[in-house]
Amino acid sequence: MNPDATPAALQQQVSGSSFYAGMRVLPKAEREAMYAIYGFCRLVDDIADDQQGDREGRARALDAWRGDLDSLYAGGPPGRAALVAEAVKQFKLDRADFEAVIDGMATDVDHDVRWPPMAELDLYCDRVASAVGRLSVRIFGMDEAPGIELAYHLGRALQLTNILRDVDEDAGIGRVYLPAEEIAAAGIPFTTPVEVVSDPRIDAACRAVAATAHDHYRKAHALLATRPRGHLIAPRLMEAAYAKVLKQTEAIGWKPPRRRVKVSKLALLLTVARLWLTR
Template identity: 35%
Template structure:
């Protein structure tokens, strides 16, 4: 199996919403963004699948050497080999890739977040910086597009956090800001024991509003000149925003189940944005 095929299988197996946006890209961009996504999956899987933190740290340290070798032309891992082919074409830099790894290291050290400022820092490492890397691959002419991409990444991560409250709790992690949990009188035990309540719904409604505000900020930052190039990000925005709306309609019953969109619905949402260029979507989300 060649490196590109390895990355393609990694992306397809994940079932992620990102995969549907990649399908519409020209071959070179599709290979580059798929390799970037596979890199993010590789380092994320280390934290999720490795029970011993010291072993996970060693694996993440190894990936740091792979990033270094990408820019020296000597990587070993199929994902690193695939991604290395695109760093010059799309002007990718090592620092954002190191920042992704730092985000995974945060998951080994921190299981609670005191407030939104602390959580926002984590979200930037986990997704904001990935948005910037993705925007470089999709293409842009205006530096404001990087602000759009970073903010959209934060919106995606908040959507993931809202969706995965139960799954994360079963791993011992709670990403909801501690000061806001206290404000809404939701305890750590409530989350860990999957106790759904009106207080929990109010807390989650607050988190959902934050995510919607981030979607709005992102859309308002996207320059018209780069809207067509950034269609893959808009396709993901359509899918993630629809997921957030589905969770809200279900009254945030996320403690004991995982709410998801069907593959056909994801494909339909992605296709619609590709055909329309995001007309209507940007304006609708900008009003959030």
């Protein structure tokens, strides 16, 4: 096995992330499967966001992952997909969800995403976030219908929160994920990424996107409140923590200059403790 794919190595990779506090309370098999999913996502995301590599080379790297997944699911040598092989076997993870994640990363490799139409943004969120959710809810042991619904809403809520939090960082590498419709409604001309996000009117566009994210959080929270079957501390943590990040970002606003909200590890641990006591 690739030494980077061992449970210990994967735990080390995820330990610095906001997911760690939630994942560490899972049973061993589920925890290691989630570390593997996180490792996969990190690796393909690094390919998509590698500003040093040329687009053709990065596209080939993503295609190599597709080939390894094809081989894994066909019973052949898994190559890099050995990272997720045990999780696939134990939790019957759907090949299409891994493919969707790669498709999302391929969007960033193919071109710098700038003010996509809302429908394209929603598809992007489904691929890079809700597809990860669909893999995760299988590992959490949720029934199919509530699991897919939770992945749909929570994945979109989390991704939109990241987009709203990372406006300046994304513009710095030539990307603006805010939807064209909201930018146009705010009266901002489509010029360059930095100019668009530096326009004070971007605040109105961001608040419209935030309203959509809040709606997804509300629906995810309502579903979790029904206490569906499964190990749900991790998604409850992500819903609680990132809804708070969105509210804090809203309170600051998006008129430049902006301050990026960070996730406090202490706050995450306290949230985990609260959720553990009230589960």
